[in-house]
Amino acid sequence: MWTTVFSVAAGLASLPLTHAFNNPPGVDIWCGKAYRASNASFNPGGWFEQPSYSSTPLLDLKVRPRMSIYLETDAKGSLLVDTTVSHIVGDSLPVQARTNYTDHITNTTFTTTSELFYLPQRTDGGSATRIDHRTGMLSYIQNQSVTWTPIFPYTYYAQWSLYWDTNTSTLETFASQGYNVIHIVPTGTLSETPFPWTTFDPYLTTSDKQNLHLQYDVLFDPTNLTRLTDQVTHIHTHPSLLLYYTADEPDGKGNPLNSTRLAYDLIRSMDPYHPVSLALNCKDFYYEEYASGADIILSDVYPVATNTSWSTVYDTPCNATYGCCGCDDCRGEFEDISDRLDQFYEFDAVVGWEKVHWGAPQAFGEETFWTRYPTAEEEVVMVMLSVNHGAMGTVMWDYPSSDGIERITRELGPVVTGEVFVGFLEEGVRRVGVVKGAGRVDVAWWVVEEEGRALVSVVNLNYRGTGEVRVGLGGVRVAGVEKVLWGGEGWDVKDGELVREGLGGLEAGILVVDLV
Template identity: 35%
Template sequence: MRAYGLFYGALFGSLAIETAGQFNNPPSVLIWCGKAYNANNASFNPGGWLSPPEKSDVPLLDLRVYPRFQVYTASEDSATLVVDVEVSYRTGMPLCDYGGNNSVFYDTRSPGPPQLHLTVSDAADSSVLISNAAVPLGSIGEELSISLGDLPAQSLPRDLEVTASLDGCTKTFKISTQILRVPDRTDGGTVTKLDRKNGGLLVQDYKTAGSPLQPLLPYSYYVDWGGWLMNSTSQMNVFKSYGFNIIHIVPPGGPEPFNWTQFDAFMDRADELQLWVMYDMRNTYLNLSSLEEQVNHLKSRKSLLTWYTADEPDGNSDPLNGTTLAYQKLRELDPYRPVSLVLNCYNFHFPEYTAGADIIMEDVYPIATNLTFSDQWNTTCNTTYGDCGCDDCFAPPGSIEDVRKRYEAFDDYESWLGWKEGPPKPIWGVPQAFGGSEYWKRPPTATEEAAMAMLRINNGAKGIVAWNWPTTMELANVTGMLARSLTQPAVTETLLGSQPIKLETNLADSKIDARLWRAKGKMLLSIVAVTTAGSDGEVVVQLPKKIDKVDSVVWGAGDSWNVHGKELRKSVLSGYEVDVFFVS
């Protein structure tokens, strides 16, 4: 995904974002993720590291209130606000004054948690949208309905004020949030809804008038435009036949995005096939004039799913405000679709770069590479030096644990940033589907590929877009089969209808990852072996409730698990084994 030695300098056009190139490196020192990686250069502290807030001596109220969807339209007369009410020692406001009679804010002998009482008002005119709604302390994902009748449909978000009080506490808590209600589309384009509670996308079957919104679990690839697709739209039929439901076109290099005649032919065929398009502006997103031209050219297309601005801006050390300025321009031009970008680094200016996105992607590539020493540059790799192709990845050979650790890290960062950074942002995965050059000695095997993809799904990924296509026939076949399996309606509805619950096992987390989803009366399990070694013996997975049987197998050998009340048992787990199945 990267082009070594190609770094942003002054860009084109009157609305270009001004930059002198990378911003934290000594003169002439090449960097990636802020770190020197050439053997001729010394290590230095790259900065940009996000650390947890200092631990509080008293419990804090971590209150977050946000619209369930990133956009509502004029034809919608109601909306849902999601409320998360957690007690934290890192993020939030002190629960009480903690002095005198307020030293304890509720009776620990009470039968349930205290109630938080919420009032939500329109900041513009102080009209009350929700009055004194009760939400138990510790609740996650509580939903409150509001009427949109008095909120005008406009291009700018509407500011809302949230005031809260807690039983047994004399102080008042105040935060703000925003809701976006826009006019209905009249240009023929579609609306992509981002579910901020569970992280999934919802789209409409635009070929069927009046059809309801349906969840979409993207499974696809970054696709080479110039070498594979540009001269023949018939390749799109081949691509979709594998089972992929979106396509991410990698633009040619340079300041010009595409030959519009050729790209319009591609978009015509995408509209016909209902193959959703993730539109990539990696080479031009810093040029706001070019961005505006591209968006205006494409926004009325029916198959356009999301915008994609920056490709590894943290690796390239793009201007820290670049993604935000592009995001603001996109919200102005097309507020009906979410904006995405991909990060390559473990922890380098995460808040600044992700401020310009609704969807955060990661591209951890751990297969067939030396994670501690770079043969490419003849240097070691650590938190302040070197580039091994997988930033701050330290799992031993034969393990993909760094994939899970990246999700855990991103979840931590979003938690530390708190409500002031807005609603939670879903993460999508970019599994490695290439190799044989640069850092990676070979492509992944089919077994490794499936494990990397499902480990991402287990840890909350709401979309998979592998790098890159064309790939090997082995990987094309396994990813196509996995795409068809995961995009079955029952599977998609379950994966996107809830968040994964981590299940305890008799093995270390470094060996196995087991998750459960519960939605619409269904229970779906996914169990992934994280290493080539698998298990040394029997595997036991603990369940939150007793089950009777394995219902249906989505992937792998789910029917080889034995049901024992609140446990699932299997004699042995093979290396990188993936089993996905429904239970009841």
């Protein structure tokens, strides 16, 4: 096997890195745009190209295995079949006028392809992680178990040199605060070559004992596949490994367009048991090229306490073709987060792939573009707004944070990692709710029809309170409130809708309801 792996690595190393940016020589860019006052604006390019509108309906047929991988011990599997009718992507549908007549019925055949990964059960002590393509939920097995456990990853990025490297007891402290994943950013001595495994291995052992799963940051250098090979060789059988993380804002930095895909292909050739993730910073800069190198995409959107139209660092304006304000093409509102997630899902639909998306809520401040830390209430809004718009995990940047943020995220942790919340995200169908009586109130439902129950997440994006709000969902009637997982009480049911006399400023609520 390893002879094959090294042959693959050598083959990938021989592939040229692709650069295709519009900046003149010597002009620094972020998200493809000049940002220094000494440089002029130009068209950065890289914008996602939408297909032309088709006046006739199209069948966007997709067929794929429900799970990203199956093991030989899995007793059954299933396929997901999507037959979406679109005017953007797909194959032409035969259209006939509706009239009464006798005709011969004929069949029209549509074809598509997919991949199925059917792998041996692990016997080397390693874990396995799979993605549910219906929901985006991750689940894992460890220690040769045959039972998959779902997980909603909830954690922070934490830099090695700023927190972890003092002692392995930092892992025990971190786990005790309710987080279920660790993302150790390899700064300081972890960025050295060769990698200091003798220093790092005790942390891996401790993570096992604390049941902390690893989002392992390989610190990928596009010009050094040998280092990546060493990292994966050492870590791929570790029982706490949940997934890999290969690139932090490669689109902002202007990494070679095929760099993320090169890393992805190498990792998958060595370890098909774990998915790959990366974080994107730009609103719309070669999304398809960079996102092709991961199964899971994190969105770095940091809208709190920053001027998004004028760069306080570089003294330039910020717009679609110029400037860097720390939050690319943002308005400085919470909706920047939900808009980015919605946009990426729309891109995915056009490309025809199924990416999982996570949030990366802002948990820092008092530096560069950001004048203060978010408040505790703002932090919860950013976390739950991400979840409402399809984020199936959150990794906040970064830890340690302010006292207020650390307190509130400790309190929220048992809720979003708990069995009830995770169960609804795993089994339910996420739908956008309807709100009456107030603007900028974001609502999502996860309906489990078989149980006659739903999870409802309500987030007030206003800094001021609201009057009476009514929360509903088309075709669904609420019978009663079963439980409030987060937020205030006071929810009633009227005419099949949830009703509250008012929401506090930046209030978030998570409820379990019974349906009629």
